[in-house]
Amino acid sequence: MGHGRIDLDGTAFDLQSTLESGQTYLWWRDDGEDYDSTYGGDDWYLTTTRATDDPGVIKVRQRNGALEYRSNVDAEPVLRRRLGLDDDLPAIRASVPNAEVIQDAYDEYWGMRIVREPAFGCVISFICSAQMRVSRIHGMQQSLREAFGTAIEFEGDSYHAYPTPEQLAVATEQQLRDLSLGYRAPYVQRTAEMVADGDDPTEATGLGYEAARELLTRYVGVGDKVADCVLLFSLGYLEAVPLDTWIRTAIEEYFPDCEQGNYTDTSRAIREQLGGEYAGYTQTYLFHYLRNDGPES
DNA sequence: CCCCAGGCACCTC
């Protein structure tokens, strides 16, 4: 409770890369700046939690080799899980292939972790991600908070929790379209309704990887790619490799033999190519590196 | 004006 400090003990950790690399849209920066602008270490990242009946607020920043946090809930275990603090990054890197582009990506953003975000918010935000830029996906989640989330006061400031399944299930398609969700509006509404009616996305946990992915695609607006994002960024399936436009371009350019003409077989091939067990880690380093440092930028 | 963005549902065959 209250405020605290997690000593990183010299282990590699990069809060900005972890939270601004398009893995999660459930945090924001209290300087009001758009993501991708410089992070000096003085600004807090914020998120909300529903670990109890009342929503909580967590503020965290990285300074002087530690994570400082302030919260009205028991934040440390939540941060450890959500920020992947217990992942053995050197062991993970030891499992990846020696391709130059991969090593460059790890060098450039060393310390970035894979997040494990709350499943409902992860599902909804990646439904919103279809054919959409990172900054707008993030903006949509902020709009959903303000329109439908429970207001919270913390340390004299007012915030909105991410909406619950019940709160989004009663939204109308038109209300969601008015928030610029476009054709994703009915997907969000119908999936929220499914979850509110008891269809819990965390039920996939424990299944084999491909069975878990298949199970998640029962939600409206969730295909193979979004399901992989939920497995990787919420449910802890570090082998999941979401095949998005960026990674498909990378497959063409660097691993053309992995293109198999359909999602399942291409997924198996690239997963093997990227080291198997932790392939999703490498995918996320590649995604972040190519998007920020690729030939286009 | 164009093209594109962390795709998906739905329709054919």
Next chain:
DNA sequence: GAGGTGCATGGG
């Protein structure tokens, strides 16, 4: 199962 099409919105 594979292949094509429509879909909202905003930024370059």
